[in-house]
Amino acid sequence: MTDKSNSQTSYYLNDAFYDRLMRLVDDWRLDDGVSPALSIDGTDKQACESLIVAEARLADDLRLEAWLDCYSDESVYWIPSSYPAADPRQEITLEFHDKRRLQDRVARIRTGVAYSMVPVIRTRHILGHVEYWQGDTNEIRARASFIIDALFNDKHRILSGWMGYSLVKEKNDWKIAVKQINLIDADCLQENNTFFL
Amino acid sequence: MTKKFDDIVQAGRVHRTVYTDEDIFSREQQTVFSETWVYLAHASEIPEPNSYVARKMGLRSVIVTRDKTREVHVLLNRCTHRGATVCREKKGDKTPFFTCPYHGWTFRNTGECAAVPHEDAYGDGFNKQSFNLKKVPYVAEYRGFIFATLNADKGKKGIKHHLKSAAERIDEWIEHNGGDHKAIRISGAQQYSVHANWKCLYDNAGDGYHPEFSHQSLLQMTQQRYGAGMDLDYFSGGIDATPMYSQDLGNGHTFLDQRPCMYEASAFDRQRPQPGREAIVEQLSQEVGEQQAKEYFEMSTGAGMNLNIFPNLLFIGNQLQVITPLAVGLSDMTWYSTTIDNVPATVNTLRMRTQEDFTAFGEPDDTANFEACFKGMQEREIDWIDISRHLHTQVDRTDENGIVTSVISSDIHMRAYYAEWKKLMESSDESTLG
Incomplete structure (x- = not known):
């Protein structure tokens, strides 16, 4: 019997999962203007706040194995190439990774011969205006504005936009199930973005 | 000019200035990106009559349009009046006309100057047609791939003549x-x-x-x-x-x-x-x-x-x-x-x-x-x-x-x-x- 539930396979990224992603895209827009009233437990909210801050910090500090642990086994990391995001089944993205390909990305950097990261790109994320609201059972959704300062070959570059998150409770820990990175210039020329946004 | 290129492009080497020299770069715009067929867009990007995409042909900003008869045009995206950018979006459809936001000069998607507001002030001898948007004269499509050139000889011989056996390789790619x-x-x-x-x-x-x-x-x-x-x-x-x-x-x-x-x-x-x-x-x-x-x-x-x-x-x-x-x-x-x-x-x-x-x-x-x-x-x-x-x-x-x-x-x-x-x-x- 094939093990369909570990991060070395990708059975989970099926049509139902993509449909869910498109529902998240609708929800993250917050069409009503304000985020829905939070009906979630204070401890859970605190855990989620810590999670998204830790995920950004671990990426900045290049603690990439610990960074991967912030993501659930059945997760998606997604940088659309258009703004607003199109359906990734029909349009190319800048990056769209399941957990396995995220591990590939980390392993590539760890070879030490990923020349787009030699010298290593230093980054610092600033997350702000974070809003949390209740998603499905055992899910909290969030959205945050971001600025990333990226230093490569002695030059600074600023990236900005907003993140959409779907956070889920896996066993006893909150994990990122979906992180969507919406660059304000997603449909414009990008530079070397081979760090983690 | 000829001697100069013999000096910098040789049998097994090219001179670094081929890459770094501003004058050579400027000349490339008049030659490489004008005098041969340059790829601009794919037919699927302008599928309907009156759709368009904004593109670059070398440094030129152009609009690749499909008119109501489905013919494709490559128009210089520069108002013939004062120079303003006529089309400021990257793509669109249902656009038979482009109106320059500055003085309202309006052009058909064929490039023809259709309307000049308060035209009578230009006097009796005013000829609107002399203000048509400039066009890249030769546009051709090979199986969905749209190219353009300024060169009359290459333009008249056509894209297939230019592609030579590369056309068969494109066919193989389409076959795949x-x-x-x-x-x-x-x-x-x-x-x-x-x-x-x-x-x-x-x-x-x-x-x-x-x-x-x-x-x-x-x-x-x-x-x-x-x-x-x-x-x-x-x-x-x-x-x-x-x-x-x-x-x-x-x-x-x-x-x-x-x-x-x-x-x-x-x-x-x-x-x-x-x-x-x-x-x-x-x-x-x-x-x-x-x-x-x-x-x-x-x-x-x-x-x-x-x-x-x-x-x-x-x-x-x-x-x-x-x-x-x-x-x-x-x-x-x-x-x-x-x-x-x-x-x-x-x-x-x-x-x-x-x-x-x-x-x-x-x-x-x-x-x-x-x-x-x-x-x-x-x-x-x-x-x-x-x-x-x-x-x-x-x-x-x-x-x-x-x-x-x-x-x-x-x-x-x-x-x-x-x-x-x-x-x-x-x-x-x-x-x-x-």
């Missing part, structure tokens, strides 16, 4: 992608700026020598995580003994064929696992049966053809890479992705996840190397860029059609396109827009 060129659709783009001269990017398009080195991170990671026999690992070791080859197709077009290795067995099985691969394999096999599903998997994997249409269109995998110069040391490298109409939806999902692979794992390391090359080319003490690999080894064979075939690691690509580049740069043709 289902065979019906009208079903191939551009489905978004990944756009990058590269801090290097545009030719630093073009050099690499037919370079079979670099993968073993520039793509070390991809090769090592893949070996560690997925073992041998994956992706580009046929580029390691004695690559010139493999059945892969590179070709000079004439008119600056070149071809590097990975198919003999990549498609020796299943190319899909060599592919690093795409996100959702197992889910798609399971679903598609159930939907259409295993045999048909296998065909879809192979057509979702890159064509294995690096086909380079000089000066700016590269077929890489199932994508089109278009190179546009922005300044002597700045280039636009845009990867257009493709989907296919009339196949199960999951086939296109698989195509998207496959086409995101190389831009994440391969291209970034190449780009870092292009930028490093351009940096090195600024050093005044070293004059030459070497393009002599397999120039003196007598491995090239020329067939009855004049196609020259070499081994995979040869610099034949660079030598071939530089011969065309030099011819264009030395030409005295200097066409103007219609």
Whole structure:
């Protein structure tokens, strides 16, 4: 019997999962203007706040194995190439990774011969205006504005936009199930973005 | 001028100023990006009458329009009145007219000046037609690929004459992608700026020598995580003994064929696992049966053809890479992705996840190397860029059609396109827009 539930396979990224992603895209827009009233437990909210801050910090500090642990086994990391995001089944993205390909990305950097990261790109994320609201059972959704300062070959570059998150409770820990990175210039020329946004 | 190019483009080397000199860059705009066919857009991007996309032809901003009779026009996106940008969106449909936001001058999507507000103030002798938007005079399509040129001779002979045997390679690429060129659709783009001269990017398009080195991170990671026999690992070791080859197709077009290795067995099985691969394999096999599903998997994997249409269109995998110069040391490298109409939806999902692979794992390391090359080319003490690999080894064979075939690691690509580049740069043709 094939093990369909570990991060070395990708059975989970099926049509139902993509449909869910498109529902998240609708929800993250917050069409009503304000985020829905939070009906979630204070401890859970605190855990989620810590999670998204830790995920950004671990990426900045290049603690990439610990960074991967912030993501659930059945997760998606997604940088659309258009703004607003199109359906990734029909349009190319800048990056769209399941957990396995995220591990590939980390392993590539760890070879030490990923020349787009030699010298290593230093980054610092600033997350702000974070809003949390209740998603499905055992899910909290969030959205945050971001600025990333990226230093490569002695030059600074600023990236900005907003993140959409779907956070889920896996066993006893909150994990990122979906992180969507919406660059304000997603449909414009990008530079070397081979760090983690 | 002629003497000057003999001095800087030679048998196995080109001078660094070919990449760094502002005057040469400026001349390229009048020659390479004017006097030969330049790729501008794919027919699927302007599918309906009165749709358009904004593009660049070299440094020129142009609007590629489809008029109500379905004819395609390439209009200079510059108001003939005072110079303002007429169309400020990147694409659109239901647009038979463009109105300049400054004084309201209005043009048909054929370029014709349709209305000048308060025209009587220009007097009785005013001729609106003399204010039509300027047009690139020759526009042609080969199986969905839209090209334009200012050159009357090339324009009259047509695109197929210019493509020569590259046209048959385009046919093979279309065949890999289902065979019906009208079903191939551009489905978004990944756009990058590269801090290097545009030719630093073009050099690499037919370079079979670099993968073993520039793509070390991809090769090592893949070996560690997925073992041998994956992706580009046929580029390691004695690559010139493999059945892969590179070709000079004439008119600056070149071809590097990975198919003999990549498609020796299943190319899909060599592919690093795409996100959702197992889910798609399971679903598609159930939907259409295993045999048909296998065909879809192979057509979702890159064509294995690096086909380079000089000066700016590269077929890489199932994508089109278009190179546009922005300044002597700045280039636009845009990867257009493709989907296919009339196949199960999951086939296109698989195509998207496959086409995101190389831009994440391969291209970034190449780009870092292009930028490093351009940096090195600024050093005044070293004059030459070497393009002599397999120039003196007598491995090239020329067939009855004049196609020259070499081994995979040869610099034949660079030598071939530089011969065309030099011819264009030395030409005295200097066409103007219609």
